[in-house]
Amino acid sequence: MVVAPVIMDTRQAQIDTCRALCDAVDRLGHGAQVIADEWCNTLDDVRDFADAGAGNAGLMIQYNEMLRTLALLEAGGKTR
Numbered sequence: 001m002v003v004a005p006v007i008m009d010t011r012q013a014q015i016d017t018c019r020a021l022c023d024a025v026d027r028l029g030h031g032a033q034v035i036a037d038e039w040c041n042t043l044d045d046v047r048d049f050a051d052a053g054a055g056n057a058g059l060m061i062q063y064n065e066m067l068r069t070l071a072l073l074e075a076g077g078k079t080r
Helices: 011-028 045-053 063-074
Strands: none
Touching: 011 045
16 A cells, blocks of 8 residues: 655645556556545545545545544544
């Protein structure tokens, strides 16, 4: 698995580059799994990356980010 193999300047550039990388991996029959990470933070982001084919490792949930978000919600949005 390759997590965030590139970090582009914009969300759309990230989607386009990850899609091109997935296409190349599939075409070459390499078998590597590409996981979208950068610029893929919300449910809408996940949908857009998935719809574009910008990740081929299925749905991966980042538990660290999810736990941090839940902790902030529990604390009423306060960081300390």
